[in-house]
Amino acid sequence: MSIQYIAEKGIFHLQTPNTSYIIALKHGLPMHVYYGKKIDSIEGVWQAVYNVSGVYSYDPEVDDMWFSSDGALLEYSVAGSTDKRICAFCAEFEDGSIYTRPVYKSHRIYNGKPKLSGLPATYVESDDEATTLEITLCDDRRELVLILRYTVFEVLDVITRGTDIVNLSENDINIKSAMSMSMDISGRDYDFVHLYGAWGKERNIQKNLLINGNVSIESTYGASGHYHSPFVALANKNVTESQGEVMGFCLVYSGNFYAGAEVNYFDMTRVSMGINPRGFSWRLGVGEAFVTPEVVMTYSREGLGSMSRTYHKLFRTRLMRGKYRTEHRPVLINNWEATYMDFNEQKIVDIATAAKELGVELMVLDDGWFGKRDNDRSSLGDWYVNKDKLPNGIKGLAQKVNDVDMKFGLWFEPEMISPDSELYRAHPDWCIQVEGMPKSLGRHQLILDLSRKDVCDYVKEFLTDTLSSANIAYIKWDMNRNFGEIANAEQPHRYMLGLYDICEYITEKIPDVLFEGCASGGGRFDAGMLYYFPQYWCSDDTDACERLRIQYGTSMIMPTVAVGSHVSAVPNHQCGRITPLDTRAYVAMCGTFGYELDISQMSDGEKVQTKKHIALFKDIQEIIHAGDLYRLRSPFDGEDSAVIYVAENRQRAVAVYVKMLAHANTIPTRLKFAGLDETANYVDKITGERYSGGVLVNIGITLRINNDFESKIFVFERID
Numbered sequence: 134m135s136i137q138y139i140a141e142k143g144i145f146h147l148q149t150p151n152t153s154y155i156i157a158l159k160h161g162l163p164m165h166v167y168y169g170k171k172i173d174s175i176e177g178v179w180q181a182v183y184n185v186s187g188v189y190s191y192d193p194e195v196d197d198m199w200f201s202s203d204g205a206l207l208e209y210s211v212a213g214s215t216d217k218r219i220c221a222f223c224a225e226f227e228d229g230s231i232y233t234r235p236v237y238k239s240h241r242i243y244n245g246k247p248k249l250s251g252l253p254a255t256y257v258e259s260d261d262e263a264t265t266l267e268i269t270l271c272d273d274r275r276e277l278v279l280i281l282r283y284t285v286f287e288v289l290d291v292i293t294r295g296t297d298i299v300n301l302s303e304n305d306i307n308i309k310s311a312m313s314m315s316m317d318i319s320g321r322d323y324d325f326v327h328l329y330g331a332w333g334k335e336r337n338i339q340k341n342l343l344i345n346g347n348v349s350i351e352s353t354y355g356a357s358g359h360y361h362s363p364f365v366a367l368a369n370k371n372v373t374e375s376q377g378e379v380m381g382f383c384l385v386y387s388g389n390f391y392a393g394a395e396v397n398y399f400d401m402t403r404v405s406m407g408i409n410p411r412g413f414s415w416r417l418g419v420g421e422a423f424v425t426p427e428v429v430m431t432y433s434r435e436g437l438g439s440m441s442r443t444y445h446k447l448f449r450t451r452l453m454r455g456k457y458r459t460e461h462r463p464v465l466i467n468n469w470e471a472t473y474m475d476f477n478e479q480k481i482v483d484i485a486t487a488a489k490e491l492g493v494e495l496m497v498l499d500d501g502w503f504g505k506r507d508n509d510r511s512s513l514g515d516w517y518v519n520k521d522k523l524p525n526g527i528k529g530l531a532q533k534v535n536d537v538d539m540k541f542g543l544w545f546e547p548e549m550i551s552p553d554s555e556l557y558r559a560h561p562d563w564c565i566q567v568e569g570m571p572k573s574l575g576r577h578q579l580i581l582d583l584s585r586k587d588v589c590d591y592v593k594e595f596l597t598d599t600l601s602s603a604n605i606a607y608i609k610w611d612m613n614r615n616f617g618e619i620a621n622a623e624q625p626h627r628y629m630l631g632l633y634d635i636c637e638y639i640t641e642k643i644p645d646v647l648f649e650g651c652a653s654g655g656g657r658f659d660a661g662m663l664y665y666f667p668q669y670w671c672s673d674d675t676d677a678c679e680r681l682r683i684q685y686g687t688s689m690i691m692p693t694v695a696v697g698s699h700v701s702a703v704p705n706h707q708c709g710r711i712t713p714l715d716t717r718a719y720v721a722m723c724g725t726f727g728y729e730l731d732i733s734q735m736s737d738g739e740k741v742q743t744k745k746h747i748a749l750f751k752d753i754q755e756i757i758h759a760g761d762l763y764r765l766r767s768p769f770d771g772e773d774s775a776v777i778y779v780a781e782n783r784q785r786a787v788a789v790y791v792k793m794l795a796h797a798n799t800i801p802t803r804l805k806f807a808g809l810d811e812t813a814n815y816v817d818k819i820t821g822e823r824y825s826g827g828v829l830v831n832i833g834i835t836l837r838i839n840n841d842f843e844s845k846i847f848v849f850e851r852i853d
């Protein structure tokens with residue numbers, strides 16, 4: 134049993150293979166005692182739960198002037214009394230006050246992990262994979278119940294958290310903050326590690342010092358967004374890829390979120406994460422429950438690399454679902470950068486035919502196939518084919534693509550509506566808007582109000598109709614604008630519930646279709662979307678050099694198999710850089726791997742090279758997509774970048790090294806590898822050179838690479 138309850142002391146001990154998490158009940162409140170390296174015996178831990186008096190006020194419900202909730206290390210924080218830090222829960226009651234004091238009532242420990250109603254979450258396939266603890270807190274005066282839920286995975290160092298709020302009273306309550314978790318840690322000796330970005334430069338790694346005050350990231354854009362990912366880690370100041378303590382917190386949610394670390398006057402650090410309270414409220418009716426999204430926590434003493442590998446494995450195996458969780462991802466070609474919206478049937482068939490000859494498996498038709506869509510000013514919502522471009526319809530085009538033995542995929546932007554569309558003219562009230570007020574446009578479009586059931590039903594219907602009308606094997610699900618004006622503070626979360634409901638419906642209805650998410654590139658690439666879409670277009674910036682940083686940052690949490698990555702033309706369309714075809718291919722191989730250029734216009738030499746790249750990728754795809762990732766050189770730290778993927782049995786590995794800018798008068802670099810078996814011998818299948826694992830890991834290979842954007846790939850195979 135990985136969760137123990139020591140009744141006489143009121144202590145819960147949660148254990149994963151290498152970590153312990155300890156909660157103690159005191160004054161009816163669950164106190165946070167410890168999250169860290171696994172402890173077998175916790176004899177004597179009780180003394181670690183001490184009372185501290187807050188500066189100005191004693192707790193009103195505890196007869197001990199040495200106790201104040203403002204100075205306590207709590208498991209879940211509730212606003213309204215003496216705890217003046219940022220609290221996870223806040224609600225306004227019938228009397229206008231926010232005071233409440235939910236205290237321990239009962240708990241339940243059981244095998245398995247419950248499904249979250251209406252929300253994405255990690256899962257188990259059999260009950261023996263995890264154990265769950267639910268601690269029920271009640272405020273009998275308010276008739277309010279909070280259920281703190283913890284699930285401990287049996288074979289991974291993962292604990293998930295979430296909170297349910299139940300209103301048992303006779304009156305509605307107005308929830309103002311319902312975060313999934315908070316956790317108070319003694320001390321503040323951590324860096325706040327997070328991922329920030331913008332369009333075309335997503336997920337840069339940033340490490341900030343904690344301050345006495347609050348450090349936080351958030352989204353208020355209606356989607357998790359380009360600017361911050363719903364993930365933070367608290368890490369030792371000198372944390373590296375392989376050493377140092379790190380606690381990761383990742384929210385399985387795709388809407389407005391908040392993640393913060395607040396340090397108080399006693400140097401206690403409160404980590405909180407969940408739906409962003411800013412701009413949020415929720416009327417919880419009599420007898421209703423509010424379920425918060427899940428937070429996935431992991432702890433490691435072996436640096437950021439170990440944290441990432443835990444997330445990768447969990448997300449690959451117990452967040453992603455469906456056939457493509459295990460099935461190989463087709464090498465695809467997308468026509469976007471090849472033609473933009475200027476194409477016809479013949480052009481797409483030509484690209485598909487040329488691509489097939491080189492080994493590509495799936496042809497994706499991007500934006501511009503429907504309504505009167507020749508630019509981004511119209512037609513979102515009019516999901517009927519433009520017969521001028523495609524006289525034989527989607528069915529006819531799909532057939533022609535299938536005839537050259539390629540699968541066919543199609544782009545949609547189901548959540549949007551153009552003001553210039555038949556749909557808008559028929560249903561002007563279907564978009565998110567404040568009645569009687571002006572509406573902001575983003576990329577000339579508005580957002581369908583998915584908080585409405587009738588609008589969701591319409592989206593389900595047109596998707597089902599189009600998908601059943603032709604042989605479509607793949608969908609790119611795009612979303613190209615953020616929220617502007619909202620009608621009420623419940624709308625953003627209701628929108629997410631509507632979107633998740635559509636995603637659940639459609640992925641269940643057509644389980645064999647591969648979905649790739651997209652939001653102007655990687656603007657909603659979060660764990661919530663991964664539950665429905667097992668791959669995600671990582672960024673609209675397709676330049677190989679820029680992608681090194683974007684993909685490196687993304688790999689903090691996201692498994693490589695989910696990272697949409699393509700070879701594109703040079704000069705690159707986003708930044709004009711000219712990089713060698715090898716480098717573009719190797720960088721794209723560190724993801725799902727595909728093409729986004731007019732392959733029919735390639736020179737014969739480029740075609741030969743491309744055919745080799747695709748054959749190589751098919752040979753090593755399994756290692757890259759299911760292997761363990763070790764980051765070797767950070768593109769954020771210098772002028773080169775390197776990663777290695779090691780198969781679980783350490784028989785094979787693939788490494789990619791890329792030089793960014795070269796400099797004069799430098800010496801060769803020695804690239805050390807990681808993750809390999811140091812007692813084994815390996816051969817590099819590319820060069821035929823043999824090395825011992827010990828040499829590769831500890832001494833490394835000397836690289837004489839000194840041209841801008843030059844790269845090298847290694848394919849190691851064990852030989853003893």
Ligand code: GLA
Nearest residue numbers: 469499500651652653654673
């Ligand atoms: C977004 C996507 C691109 C492409 C265009 C089409 O920007 O990120 O990949 O699909 O939309 O309009």
